[in-house]
Amino acid sequence: MHELTLVQSMITKISESAAIQGIQHISRINLVNGKFSGANTEALLLAFSLFKDIPLFKNAALEIEEPEIIAMCNSCHKEFIVEAYLFRCAYCSQNNVKIASGQELYINYYEGE
Numbered sequence: 001m002h003e004l005t006l007v008q009s010m011i012t013k014i015s016e017s018a019a020i021q022g023i024q025h026i027s028r029i030n031l032v033n034g035k036f037s038g039a040n041t042e043a044l045l046l047a048f049s050l051f052k053d054i055p056l057f058k059n060a061a062l063e064i065e066e067p068e069i070i071a072m073c074n075s076c077h078k079e080f081i082v083e084a085y086l087f088r089c090a091y092c093s094q095n096n097v098k099i100a101s102g103q104e105l106y107i108n109y110y111e112g113e
C-alpha cells in the first residue's frame with residue numbers, strides 16, 4: 001500500500017521534529033492531501049491507525065484536508081476547479097489545460113506537548 005509508505009514517512013518526520021522540540025505526546029496532526037495527489041484519504045487514515053501503539057502517537061487525531069484540483073487553461077488562461085477528473089476548461093471547453101494545484105501532500109501542522 002502506497003499510503004503506508006507515506007504515513008511511515010510522516011511518522012518519521014513528526015517524530016524527529018517532536019524530539020527536537022521536547023514534545024512527548026502528539027494530540028493532532030493536520031495533513032493536506034490534494035484530490036489529485038494519488039493518495040487515498042481513507043487508506044491514509046487506515047495506515048495511520050497501525051502506528052497508534054507508538055507512545056508519541058497514542059492520542060493523536062489525524063485530520064486530513066482535501067483541496068480541490070485547480071487547473072489552468074492554456075488557451076484562455078483562466079483557472080477553474082476540476083470536477084469528476086474532467087480536465088476540460090470550464091470557460092472555453094478546450095482540453096489544453098495544466099494542473100495548478102491539487103497534487104500536494106504535506107503535513108500542514110501538528111500539535112502536542
Ligand SMILES: [Zn+2]
Nearest residue numbers: 073076089092
Ligand atoms: Zn479555457
